[in-house]
Amino acid sequence: MPDLRFFRRSGPFTLSEIALHLDADDLSPDRGIISIHDIGDLDSAEPGQISVFTDTRYLDGLTRTRAAAVICKRGFTHHSVDSARLMFVKDPRLAYALAGHLFYPQQPLESGVHPTAHVDHTATIGHGSQIDVGAVIGRDVQIGRGCRVGPNTVLGDGVLLGDDSKIGANSSISHALIGRRVEIETGVTIGSQGFGFVPGHAGLMRMLQLGRVVVEDDVQIGANCTIDRGATGDTVIGSGTVIDNLVHIAHNVRMGRLCVICAQAGIAGSTEIGDGVMMGGQVGVGDHLRVGAGAKIAAKSGVVRDVDVNAVVGGYPAVPIKNWHRQTIGLGRLFNGALGNSAKE
């Protein structure tokens, strides 16, 4: 159960209330009476908690759990499980996530500007927004309603922050238009200069970086990421895209909607990433490439050519994932014998 030093819990709720919230069928005759006070994993749940059953591999856990109720998929039956304790839904993982949000709702903001924050007199701040200790809000910044700007975070001149967007501590945002319901973690840099130079009379001269960063609605950006602004035109992160920690996105990258970019990936300048692309951790994508919508790139791959729509690629340089698997298996057979390519010696 979550540490209440860090999380505030709502409830308790009856099974009926929960079922209503999750759009679930609940067959328990006592559903209006049984009180649930928390969520918990099958193995560690205590009486009075609700859990989830997502995979028949965990059937053992299901039969032994002490949870008062368990969310499972519609249609599931098993002779050794009392269906009176089950709550049936279409998508158990989603329902359990919703139950989490029911018991641990987002805390209300502490509306207002902390006296130690520094807000330029030309900035506007929407109703109900919270500007934390030591935050710095530049000239002509426009912050929507229900936003949070974390402690010691800096918004440079002209930045727009849409309604209900949240930024953690110690982040630095400039030259950026941020949409609604965007979540930006701590230590993030957005709007830094892109990395473009021309050889000049005395060394390298930086190309002026005169573009912006456009972060569309519902984007999530992990801790200590860096997103450079465009050289001319914009760097764009499409709506609903989620980005893990320590990811680098270079100038003029145009990323589509609903992408999933895992930690420490890096995307070089002017590359276009289609909608729904998934990228594993530590992936690198070269500059001026196109990654088609729906493509999947295995962790740590190095992409040096365009990737087709819905393609699945892996390796360095990245090739279709089947080819990569054949190569790694073949290499093991060729040089290490039949069992060579296992992690055991």
Add this chain to the structure above:
Amino acid sequence: MPDLRFFRRSGPFTLSEIALHLDADDLSPDRGIISIHDIGDLDSAEPGQISVFTDTRYLDGLTRTRAAAVICKRGFTHHSVDSARLMFVKDPRLAYALAGHLFYPQQPLESGVHPTAHVDHTATIGHGSQIDVGAVIGRDVQIGRGCRVGPNTVLGDGVLLGDDSKIGANSSISHALIGRRVEIETGVTIGSQGFGFVPGHAGLMRMLQLGRVVVEDDVQIGANCTIDRGATGDTVIGSGTVIDNLVHIAHNVRMGRLCVICAQAGIAGSTEIGDGVMMGGQVGVGDHLRVGAGAKIAAKSGVVRDVDVNAVVGGYPAVPIKNWHRQTIGLGRLFNGALGNSAKE
């Protein structure tokens, strides 16, 4: 055209004024009259803007552009392009970069120490420098003239910052001598402890890190980079070197002049990097190695041996780039058939 919320434009300038600034030949008879108010890409430029033509692949764009004038290479002619609209220079990309700096000059600093900044009374700050909101300047820090220390950035005791150097927001600099005209982005750490330990009586004991970081003139350091100080002696970044975001440079690395280090590269302890080395994104270089001057290292390579002067290497482990290409092509042929090593299945 740049978003004037974020950028302040100068001008307009006549073609003659621009030609003078760019050391260009302008054949237009009206060059003293035609007024240019902005720069713009060939494709999107509007009347009244100046653009650049860098590559015959873009000839189509050149013939169709609405730009009032286009910078191109001396000697260029084409039957379908009216040379009266062309401005001839030796190096179009450099000239266009200079034009950018003409229309979007660096904004003057707001000289002075913000009342919320904390400057130790033993620190000295040169004429015209700007110390932003919440910046922290330690004991005996010496800041030159025309410097900027961004919001909430921290300069530890004894740090030197040369004339005309700029540091973004939320950066942390200690144990460092920074040269002139250095640009450091946001979220950067310079001067942190190197990663060196000896097995001790009770676990690992850190070797004291008693060195410094020396950043020479005209260096640029990207967002969220980390540069450790030397263990004994210095970590050195040579003059004119440019470093992209999220790069790690370990203790006692000695990097030469005019190097180009792309994002997320990492260089391990005590390695020497010669002048003019270029390193792609996510490159890793082992410790105690020497990378010769002028060497080029392909993106994502893992360098485990010394690299010769002017060598071009790639792969993991890195080998001469031709060998690496032969290996990746050969692997594809061997295990995937003749066309196996393409990104298409």
Add this chain to the structure above:
Amino acid sequence: MPDLRFFRRSGPFTLSEIALHLDADDLSPDRGIISIHDIGDLDSAEPGQISVFTDTRYLDGLTRTRAAAVICKRGFTHHSVDSARLMFVKDPRLAYALAGHLFYPQQPLESGVHPTAHVDHTATIGHGSQIDVGAVIGRDVQIGRGCRVGPNTVLGDGVLLGDDSKIGANSSISHALIGRRVEIETGVTIGSQGFGFVPGHAGLMRMLQLGRVVVEDDVQIGANCTIDRGATGDTVIGSGTVIDNLVHIAHNVRMGRLCVICAQAGIAGSTEIGDGVMMGGQVGVGDHLRVGAGAKIAAKSGVVRDVDVNAVVGGYPAVPIKNWHRQTIGLGRLFNGALGNSAKE
């Protein structure tokens, strides 16, 4: 010799005092008189300094050094070296590290809360702790004795910081229980949301991240690292583990004791890392894996399967290191000729 702008030196000490501190045998007849004022490398040491001799490769340096005394291994003799200048110990590197700490002891803290720091009235701060300029200490935070919280660092509500732990500037810590004698560098994020989503009705819905980060005693965490809190349950860093810069540790990773994790490594969610594991720079480890105690993972490897106790692996995907070496050598022979796989062309 260290730059005294950045480091404060103690001493001088007589050879006898040093020998006592290092548990060393000192054969010098003048050991009670000879005064040593600093440490220094064999090559650069000046008279009055003490140095160390760790490897017979440096015998030349030993015979030529100007150091007044040299720490070396018990039993070492050489006809050309005057043993009166040697100080004999069991482990020269450790002894030299101890000598470093003798001459450059940790500076005493400046106990107290800086007036510009913001400490919630419900927080408690132990005796002798130093809360720096602009630091932000949230509700119910408990800080032990002898701690330091650096400038502009933010501790979120409920965070625990054990005795004698130090955090650098501009770091952001939330949802975390930090042990004793922990050192956290600048720009670090601890306690950020893990990267877990379920497809929802309108895009990706984040799984609530209701766990914590538990950092045990004597851990060291490098600059700009990110450590996510658990989804349910904890992300754990075992005691004595040392982590270099820009490392990413995902939610619910359980790392053992005395691990060494080099820069830019990344460990995906729920992976278990045994005691004493060593990971080179830029290593990636997949999610839900087990890396056995004592395993060593070569720099830049991509680990996609469990790793056995004490195994040594390398490559992408990682295999036993001998197999990887055979593969890279074999590849060179196959496609580049016998000498192909060298860094020289």
